[in-house]
Structures are given as C-alpha cells and as structure tokens.
Amino acid sequence: MTIKSVIAAAALALCAGLTQASVVFDNQVTVVGGFANDAADWVQADNFSVATTTPIVGATVWLESQGGGFAWDGTLNYFIFESINGGAQPGAILQTGAGTLLQQIDTSVLAQGRRDNVQKLVFAFDADFLAQVGTEYFFGLQLGSSGVGWSGAASGNGVESFYYGSLDDWFGNGRERAFTLQGPSPVPEPGSLALLGMALAGLAFTRRQGARAA
Ligand SMILES: [Ca+2]
DSSP states (O other): OOHHHHHHHHHHHHHHHHHOOOEEEEOOOOOOSSOOEEOSSEEEEEEEOOSSOEEEEEEEEEEEESSSSOOOOSOEEEEEEEEETTTTEEEEEEEEEEOEEEEEEEEEEEOTTSSSEEEEEEEEEEEEEEEOTTOOEEEEEEESSTTEEEOEESSSOOEEEETTSOTTOEEEOSOEEOEEEEOOOOOOOHHHHHHHHHHHHHHHHHHHHHHHHO
C-alpha cells in the first residue's frame, strides 16, 4: 500500500463519517406504492421512539402522487408531537418547522397514480429536536400540494388529522408511514484520524528525503 493510497483511504473514511447522518429511528416500512395518504389537506403523523437520548436533525420520507404527476411545491412542514392516550394519538406540538430539502431520489417503485415513481426525500429540520429515550412521540408531516401523499403500508397505527380543522381531532387511518429520522453525523473514528496523521507524516518524511537526494 502506497502512502498516497493510505491517505486516500483515510480521507474517504473521514468523509463518509461526516456526510452520512446516523439513523436514530427507522419505521421499517417497505414502500410498494399505492398506500399513500394525502398530507397536504391533512397532517399525517406516525409514532416513534429512540434507543438512546439523541438530537434529531432531519428525516427521510417517501412521497408519491396520488393522481399521477408529482406536482409538489417544495413545502415540507414537519411536526414533533407528544404521544398521548397510551400512544393512540398525537398531543401537544413540541416542535414544528419548515424542512430544507437535501436530496430527492426517484425510486423505481410505481406511485399510487401509476404514472410516475415514489420519491424519496431527505430533509433537514430547522433546529435539532432532542428526543429522550423511553418517551414516545409522533412525527408529523404537511406538504403544500394536494394530490401528493406520504407513502406507507397497509397496516399499522398511522394517525391523521384534518389540517384546516383542529390538530387535536385525530383519528387512526390504520397505516404505517414510510420514514426514518436522522441523528447527528458520527464523529470520525480516532483510528481513521490517526491513520491520516501517520500517512501525512510519512508523506512529509519521503518528501524531505526526496529533496535531500535531489
Ligand atoms: Ca406507527
């Protein structure tokens, strides 16, 4: 292994750690298309909890057109609610904001409208939300464009509410929503940092040797 390849490998490991946010909750829904619910006129919500107390910095959601043509206006309003009534419904809003789109991926899964594909969207929260271990919450989403639904699966305990009415008038629609929640990027491992340092030191040494020989 040359020093250059060691540097490249260490730099790659560092970059991977910095760009890949950790998943702190995965609702583990297999998106098959056709099980979307309108998240424009309604706020859709689904429950979650985390394994350790952690900030949540963003989310990944799967969206699809219900009538065909993904005419989404870019609005990604998100909510974190309390979970009340033994997990039956969202309670008070703990945080809400306008998500910033980081990435949109056209999946190969046919959408409900059967004319285009389910879209996978990665977005960042306005501010971190500190989720406490042992506490259940609801994650909610409201899009700007009607006809765009939040993908999900046929069974589960998804809950929806009529947005233009009252946000405390929830009822279960019997569906799981497709989403993951992201924690902060992992701190680079000491091993890869040490490797990079050693490689750089080695490179400086060989350069000195080369200069002396010349
Ligand atoms: Ca659920």
